[in-house]
Amino acid sequence: MMRAWFWVPLILLLSTPMAGAQVSTITVAIDHAPPYSDTDGPEPRGLLLDILAPIAAELGLEVRVVPCPFSRCVHMLEQNEVDIMGGLIRTKQREQGLTFVTPAYMALHSSFRFYSLRASDLDITYYEDLHGKRIAVMRGAAHFARFDKDSDIIKVPVTSEQVAVQMLLKKRVDLFIGVEETADHAMSILQQPVHQLIKQPYHFQDSIFGHMAYSRDFASSIRAKQITSLYRSMAEQGRLTELVKPYALPPIQGHSEQ
Known part of the structure; x- marks a missing residue:
């Protein structure tokens, strides 16, 4: 190619x-x-x-x-x-x-947020609630150390946030992680159906x-x-x-x- x-x-x-x-x-x-x-x-x-x-x-x-x-x-x-x-x-x-x-x-003084389908019954209030969930992550991206080093987390690599949202809508993953400030903006520009998504309570605030x-x-x-x-x-x-x-x-x- x-x-x-x-x-x-x-x-x-x-x-x-x-x-x-x-x-x-x-x-x-x-x-x-x-x-x-x-x-x-x-x-x-x-x-x-x-x-x-x-x-x-x-x-x-x-x-x-x-x-x-x-x-x-x-x-x-x-x-x-x-x-x-x-x-x-x-x-x-x-x-x-x-x-x-x-x-x-x-x-960016923002948060790493976890997004899920609004129609799901997920409740991610604590970090431990992430275990057992399929989480779309940007391939090659760095997040926060605890998450990146946690080998017990089920991470599904994707090439873009757009792909992550599509996989979430098709229920191929349970969550996707993104920097809240940039993810919200990107989804609005890419015309993703953000009304179908919610941000879970657990997040990691970071600079x-x-x-x-x-x-x-x-x-x-x-x-x-x-x-x-x-x-x-x-x-x-x-x-x-x-x-x-x-x-x-x-x-x-x-x-x-x-």
Whole structure:
């Protein structure tokens, strides 16, 4: 199967100091996760691309976008098939194969919620109530440590929240887990029948940070070091805060990471 490749049109090399020099290309994996990224239109768009556009223009880089399901994006990054991905929660396991760039550009103070069919008789009031239930989880995603490490939980990997809702409606799973703030927004955009779903009482409140991350090979390159330097300068100057503002995210400076 041929993979679709997209060239981000925001980079006008003739306007950069490096015009006429040999052009380098960086590959960026983007999953469909509205409102933060959208791969359904004629050209992928989203917050990470908004951030990389001025950096790429200054360095004279072209950005090649690889649309992919979340789990596939992570796998490609781990296998050095792409250079950069965004919106990743930093975990010790992921740090073994990826390099995370700080500060995080996404800070969500939200809950991991469990959604079920309204017509079901489920009552998930305590964590222990999750045992014995089939729970749809985004393949490759990180949640909260207790849940992720619990081998007794029946986890059914899915490629997207849309698939998770479809499986729930068909009663192939009992629950699906999602970040409440993003899941609610995504379901409204994707026109899912949210009226048929309810949020269970049990939830896990957390501060969730989404990072830009590099593949292992790319992290050791001069380009990665240049991108990191410019990215951090943008954060210090408040430019990142201006870029995340349209996405209803809090300022970059001032929040702490776990």
